[in-house]
Amino acid sequence: MGVGIGSVPIPTSTVLEVIAQRFGLGGDVSLLDDQIVWQLRMPRVLGAAATGAALALVGVVLQSLTRNDLADPYLLGISGGAAVGAVSVLVLGVSVGGLLATTMLTLGSFLGALGALVAVLLLATGRAGDLPPARTVLAGVAVGQVCAAYTSFVTIMSGDHDAARRVLAWTMGSLAGLRWDSAILLLVVAVVASVAVLAFTSDLDAFAFGESAASSLGVSVNRTRWILLTGTALVTASLVAYTGAIGFIGLVVPHVVRLLVGPSHRRLLPLSALVGAILLVWADTAARSIIDGQEIPIGVVTAVLGAPVFAVLLRRERAR
Numbered sequence: 001m002g003v004g005i006g007s008v009p010i011p012t013s014t015v016l017e018v019i020a021q022r023f024g025l026g027g028d029v030s031l032l033d034d035q036i037v038w039q040l041r042m043p044r045v046l047g048a049a050a051t052g053a054a055l056a057l058v059g060v061v062l063q064s065l066t067r068n069d070l071a072d073p074y075l076l077g078i079s080g081g082a083a084v085g086a087v088s089v090l091v092l093g094v095s096v097g098g099l100l101a102t103t104m105l106t107l108g109s110f111l112g113a114l115g116a117l118v119a120v121l122l123l124a125t126g127r128a129g130d131l132p133p134a135r136t137v138l139a140g141v142a143v144g145q146v147c148a149a150y151t152s153f154v155t156i157m158s159g160d161h162d163a164a165r166r167v168l169a170w171t172m173g174s175l176a177g178l179r180w181d182s183a184i185l186l187l188v189v190a191v192v193a194s195v196a197v198l199a200f201t202s203d204l205d206a207f208a209f210g211e212s213a214a215s216s217l218g219v220s221v222n223r224t225r226w227i228l229l230t231g232t233a234l235v236t237a238s239l240v241a242y243t244g245a246i247g248f249i250g251l252v253v254p255h256v257v258r259l260l261v262g263p264s265h266r267r268l269l270p271l272s273a274l275v276g277a278i279l280l281v282w283a284d285t286a287a288r289s290i291i292d293g294q295e296i297p298i299g300v301v302t303a304v305l306g307a308p309v310f311a312v313l314l315r316r317e318r319a320r
Contacts, residue, residue, distance in 0.1 A: 002048075002285045003041045007292060010037060043183035044175050048284040049277035050183070050190035051175070051239050052249055056257075056276025057193055058232045059250025060269055064204045065225055066133040072251035073236040076140040076229070080147030081116020082109040082240040083171055087151045090166050091158045105170075106182075106241045112147075113237030117230070119143045136229065172297035173246035175284050182242050193235045194273055200228060201265040208263060246299055248306025249276050255313050279305070 004010045014029060018037040021027035029037075055073050062071040074080075085108035123139035126132060151171075155164050178186070203224050206214035211221050239246075253276045254268070261267045283301040290296060 002045045002281045003037055005285050005289050006036075006041060007289070008036060039179075043180045044178045044284065045281055047178040047183035047186045047242070048175050048281045050186040051243050051246065052253075052276035052278070052280025052283075053273035054186075054190040054193050054235055054239055054276075055246065055249040055280070056253040056272040057190075057197055057269060058235055059276075060254040060265070060272050061197060061200075061204065061228055061232050062250070063254055064207050064265070065228055066137060067207070067210075068133065068137060069255070070251070071137070072247070073232065073239075074144070074245065074247065074250075075137060076120050076233055076236075077116045077143035077147060078113045078140075078233055078236045079240055079245040080144035080151070081119075082113040082237065083151045083167075083245070084116070084147045085109045085112025086170050086244075087154050087167055088112070090170070091154050091164075109241040110237050113233070113240055116143050116147060117233040117237065120233075121230075133225075169297060170244045171299075173244040173299035173302075174295070174297060175243055176288075176295060178242065186239065186242060189235055189238045190273075193231070194270070196231060197228075197269060200224065201269065204265040204269075205263075244299070246280070246302055248302045248310070249280055252306040252309050252313070253279060256309065259313075 001012060004012050004015050010033060014033055015037050017027035017029050018034050019042075021029060021034070022038055058073040059071070062073065062075055063069060065071075066075070068075075086105055089104045089108040120136065120139045120143050123142065124132065124136040126135070151167070155167050158164070203214070203219050206217045206219045207221075207224075209217075215221050254272050257268055257272045257275055261271055280298075280302070283305060284298050287296045287298045287301045
């Protein structure tokens with residue numbers, strides 16, 4: 001359904017015929033329909049589903065590890081680091097060899113996100129090699145603020161209004177540039193993240209009772225936290241490099257699903273991935289369909305959807 005909706009509406013039957021024809025199962029469709037469905041919309045919808053699923057999974061893991069209900073995939077300053085890389089490419093014109101501008105933007109965003117991760121881990125790691133949740137959150141906030149200051153300063157001082165517009169569009173998130181190569185990469189990231197995190201369901205359940213309880217249950221607290229925090233940061237960096245910063249999915253979805261199925265991570269993780277995928281697909285569909293001839297940044301749509309839900313959740317917590 002998401003593939004069929006857009007500035008050029010395409011019936012669901014035609015979408016199915018295009019897919020059947022691409023897989024050699026017959027079908028008779030026009031070249032225009034094939035191009036719109038298969039080359040433009042299908043990779044975008046699949047990329048949106050993969051991104052939403054991965055963001056939701058990362059949100060669940062971070063909220064469990066830090067025992068902080070406000071934790072989301074950008075808590076560790078990763079989106080700020082990615083913005084530093086993006087601004088360096090868009091505004092300062094940083095380049096390597098003959099790489100295309102889009103490739104450089106992706107590479108710069110990914111390297112910036114990893115740089116932010118390294119900075120956070122260096123700041124947060126204790127003398128014994130532990131990684132306390134509170135210190136990790138504070139380090140993430142500090143690194144994120146420094147990155148935001150750099151981004152604002154460079155954008156303003158450049159005097160390039162077109163570059164400033166592109167930076168703003170990137171920081172608000174967009175799936176418009178997704179094609180099959182990037183969509184497949186995002187799908188691989190989402191699948192690998194899903195499989196990997198499901199191996200830690202019992203450990204995440206133990207973290208809900210606190211570090212001491214988790215340790216008494218046989219969980220290697222520091223090792224598990226290092227693995228999961230590093231993994232979630234790498235996943236987030238991969239997503240941000242291709243889609244920009246998309247907020248609220250990783251923050252709101254885990255809360256909503258937790259209300260429906262309870263705190264058990266064996267159910268919480270896969271259902272959060274499913275809900276995150278569905279939510280981002282429809283948010284992206286709305287972003288490219290609400291206004292004819294113009295696309296709304298997807299970060300605006302997720303904020304409009306997520307903020308009221310989050311407000312209701314806060315009211316429920318207050319009433320308890």
